[in-house]
Amino acid sequence: MHFVDSNLWLYGIIEGDDPAKHQAAAALIASISAPVVSTQVVNEVCSNAVRKAGYDHQQVAELIRAFFEACLVVPVTEASMVKANDLLARYAWSFWDSQLLSCALLAGCTTFESEDLDDGLIIEGALAVHNPLK
Numbered sequence: 781m782h783f784v785d786s787n788l789w790l791y792g793i794i795e796g797d798d799p800a801k802h803q804a805a806a807a808l809i810a811s812i813s814a815p816v817v818s819t820q821v822v823n824e825v826c827s828n829a830v831r832k833a834g835y836d837h838q839q840v841a842e843l844i845r846a847f848f849e850a851c852l853v854v855p856v857t858e859a860s861m862v863k864a865n866d867l868l869a870r871y872a873w874s875f876w877d878s879q880l881l882s883c884a885l886l887a888g889c890t891t892f893e894s895e896d897l898d899d900g901l902i903i904e905g906a907l908a909v910h911n912p913l914k
Contacts, residue, residue: 781852783816783884784809785894786824788912793825793843794833801913808893808912816852818860818883820876854883873897881907 791798791805809815826843829835835843847853854860856879863882868875877896884892885907892909899911 781814781816781887781889782812782891782893783818783880783887783889783907784812784821784851785880785892785896786821786828787895788893789817789821789825790828790832791913794829796832804913812893814852815850816854816884816887816889817847818854818880819856820879820883822847822853852887854887856883860886867903871903 788805788808791801792809793806795802822844825847826835826840829843830840860879860882863886864875864878867873867878867881871878873881880894881892881903885904889907892903892907893912894909895911895913897909897911899909899914901909903909
């Protein structure tokens with residue numbers, strides 16, 4: 781299972797200043813039959829869609845529905861927050877990155893799609909970081 785980080789969703793849905801990143805992210809997302817995200821990802825994407833692309837409330841509502849229809853949406857829970865804190869202590873990532881990785885691990889994902897972490901990094905022997913934009 782592939783967990784897809786917020787940055788890739790934003791590149792995939794918003795045509796910005798970098799068409800190559802947009803195309804690569806959109807192709808990656810289209811190639812995954814059931815991407816995994818967390819509620820944190822949905823929140824981050826919606827917030828940035830408003831801020832960066834001027835989405836209105838109707839477009840945000842459609843975006844939220846699309847996430848819940850196309851993805852496995854993993855909620856942020858007490859267990860994921862405790863695990864995130866453990867990852868933070870062990871690896872010194874930001875709490876927010878640790879929370880995303882925690883949700884991916886707890887959901888049983890084997891690949892974490894992101895441009896924010898080191899490509900090829902293996903976390904807890906189970907989750908491989910992949911940067912499709914490198």
